[in-house]
């Protein structure tokens with residue numbers, strides 16, 4: 001972590017700590033996540049928990065539950081809405097049923113790099129989309145990085161779009177992913193992440209798509225033979241708080257959770273990119289047969305997904321879509 005960021009968070013932390021004791025109550029906060037503890041999601045959750053404890057002088061205690069022990073992303077979202085759980089981190093894609101604007105992050109090939117994603121997600125458009133959750137009963141704090149998604153399957157190498165024909169491909173419970181992969185010729189099957197490993201192992205489905213980090217940490221190499229590098233979409237994660245719980249917190253307690261979530265975000269992105277850079281080689285060592293989709297085939301993929309982009313623009317609202325495109329154009333002109 002860069003000295004400046006650390007110094008800055010210490011300074012901010014110091015100012016929060018001095019106020020913390022005064023209006024911070026002793027609280028247990030149940031924080032759920034879907035990947036296992038030894039994943040980029042698990043490591044960042046640990047950093048978050050330690051930072052909350054440090055900033056609150058140990059009065060706010062994050063109890064972390066990984067491996068979907070508190071349920072799938074959608075089940076945990078419902079638990080937050082009902083106030084039965086306080087916090088979670090999970091995909092934005094499964095939130096589309098609660099806030100349709102979240103679908104904007106499922107746009108295929110939206111970002112050319114993770115750095116571009118940082119600027120947009122942490123900017124006005126990212127905040128506007130996150131703010132849509134409050135009226136639904138959820139508070140979005142920050143976006144963490146899931147990453148660029150790639151294809152795996154147990155049937156054959158995917159060298160061309162035709163190789164996707166008839167592949168039973170698990171996708172997240174999200175219409176954009178369903179439409180996208182049906183447009184690409186696959187037999188797309190919506191399913192919770194918590195059911196995925198078993199579905200691959202029992203060949204209920206032939207394949208799936210996730211970032212290298214998740215393919216590695218979830219041991220998909222044990223049940224998948226082929227990995228095709230497509231980088232077809234960048235997926236964010238979002239750190240959420242139950243609004244019922246948030247409304248009971250003092251201003252200082254809220255500041256502590258937000259500050260700690262930002263510190264953990266900066267750690268998570270750096271950690272995820274470091275792991276992603278070495279994960280492909282490790283997956284090959286573990287026996288996966290890797291191929292990179294050619295630029296021609298990626299162009300064919302893009303052209304097959306133009307209709308999906310229009311559906312997304314209609315779903316999230318043309319104004320928001322145009323605002324995002326304008327922000328990207330400005331970013332790329334710098």
Ligand SMILES: O=C(O)C(=O)C[C@H](O)[C@H](O)CO
Pocket residue numbers: 033034035068072073089090091146172192193194209210214235237
């Ligand atoms: O379900 C998937 O494929 C995801 O990318 C989702 C996340 O990794 C999810 O947060 C795991 O619970």
